[in-house]
Amino acid sequence: MGTALKQVDDELKKRSPDWENVILLNVQVLHERSPFLLKWFPKGSGPESGVKTYALPAIWQKAGDFAKHAKDMEAASVKLSQAAAKRDAGELKAQVIVMGKSCKACHDDYRSPEYEKDAEQ
Amino acid sequence: MSSPDEIGKDPKAARVLRVWDSPTRAMHWLLVISIATCWWTGENDELEYHQYSGYVALWVVLLRVYWGFVGSSTSKFVNFLRGPRTVFKYVRTLHLRNTPATLGHNALGAISVLVLLSAVAAVVGTGLFAVDFDVLYSGPLSSYVDYRQGRKIARLHGGTLFNILLVVIALHLLAVSFYYAYKRHNLVATMITGKRKGEAVGQELQVAPVWRLALGAVIASIIVWAVTTGFYF
Numbered sequence: 001m002g003t004a005l006k007q008v009d010d011e012l013k014k015r016s017p018d019w020e021n022v023i024l025l026n027v028q029v030l031h032e033r034s035p036f037l038l039k040w041f042p043k044g045s046g047p048e049s050g051v052k053t054y055a056l057p058a059i060w061q062k063a064g065d066f067a068k069h070a071k072d073m074e075a076a077s078v079k080l081s082q083a084a085a086k087r088d089a090g091e092l093k094a095q096v097i098v099m100g101k102s103c104k105a106c107h108d109d110y111r112s113p114e115y116e117k118d119a120e121q
Numbered sequence: 122m123s124s125p126d127e128i129g130k131d132p133k134a135a136r137v138l139r140v141w142d143s144p145t146r147a148m149h150w151l152l153v154i155s156i157a158t159c160w161w162t163g164e165n166d167e168l169e170y171h172q173y174s175g176y177v178a179l180w181v182v183l184l185r186v187y188w189g190f191v192g193s194s195t196s197k198f199v200n201f202l203r204g205p206r207t208v209f210k211y212v213r214t215l216h217l218r219n220t221p222a223t224l225g226h227n228a229l230g231a232i233s234v235l236v237l238l239s240a241v242a243a244v245v246g247t248g249l250f251a252v253d254f255d256v257l258y259s260g261p262l263s264s265y266v267d268y269r270q271g272r273k274i275a276r277l278h279g280g281t282l283f284n285i286l287l288v289v290i291a292l293h294l295l296a297v298s299f300y301y302a303y304k305r306h307n308l309v310a311t312m313i314t315g316k317r318k319g320e321a322v323g324q325e326l327q328v329a330p331v332w333r334l335a336l337g338a339v340i341a342s343i344i345v346w347a348v349t350t351g352f353y354f
Contacts, residue, residue, distance in 0.1 A: 002252075002254065002255070002256060003267070003268040003269075003270050005255075005256045006252060006256045006259070006263075006267075006268045006271075009264075010255050010261070010263075010264035013264055013351055013353045014353060015224075015353065097254070097257060098251075100255045100256045100257040101255070101257065102256040103256075104254075104255040104257060107254060107255060108166075116254075116272065116276065
C-alpha cells in the first residue's frame, strides 16, 4: 500500500500526470484494500498465536481506538478515490497527505519498530 | 626564524593573526546548527522541519565546496590539502607542545575537513532519496527510486551513514579538545573570532571579495531550490 500511495504521490509531481494508467489504478488498490485492515488482525493473531507478528498487543488492548483509526483510513481512501475520479490534482494531493497520516496513525502506535529491521534480511 | 621553544618568550614575535574569514566561520556554525536540528528533528519524528534543516545543511556544504575553490586563502582546498608525506611529517610532530601553528588548517586537519564534508554530503545526499514509510515526508528526489529502494536508503541515511557522521564529529571534537588541553590552542575561539595570537608565519589571510560569496550563495540557493522541486519544473 505504501508503494501504491508513493506512485500516486510521485505521479502528482509531474506536469502532466498519467491519470489512467498510474493514478486511478493505484488509488483503486488503496480504496479496495483499506476496508480489509480490520480483518487483518483478528483476535488471537497476536504474539499468543506463536506466529511471528509485528503487530503490537496494543491493537487488541485498545481495540476501539484501532478500529477508529481503521475507519478513518477507509474514509480517507474513499475521499482519495473521489478526488482521483474528479482528476483534481490539488485536491488529490491534499487527500494523499490525509491518507498518509491515516497510515501513520496506526504504524506509530500499533506496529513494532522491529518490522523493518527484519525486512532487511 | 626563531626555534619552536622560543615562541611565546618573545612578545614581539606574537601578534594577532587573522586566520578565518567571516563566511567560513558563518558556514561552520550554520552547519553545526543545521546538523543539530536535523538530529533532533530526526529523532523526534519532526520530519517536516527535518527536511528544512537538511536543505540548510545541503546549502552550506555546496557553498563550502564552492568557497574551497574560489574563497579566501585559508579556505581554499589547494592551500590546505597536503600529500601523505606532509601529513605523516605533521603527525610525527603531534606530540610536541610547542610546534608553530599553521595559518589555517594543518595537514591533518585538512583531512578532517574533507572527511567531515563528505560525511555530511553522504547523509544529506541519501536523505534526498529517502522514502518515508507513510509517504508523507519523503525526500525531494525519492520519486527516482521505488518504495523498497527508498526505504533502504532511508535506513542507510538515518543508520549507518549518520552513525559514521557522529563518529567523525566526535573525532573532530576530540582533536579540538586535544589542541586546547595539550597544545594550548583555542581553536573554538579562533573559529568564532577568526583571529588568534601567534607568530607571523609569512602568509597573511587573503580575503576573497564579497561579490564572489554572493555569487556562490545564489548558485547554492538555485541548486537547493531545484533539488527541492525534484527537478520537476
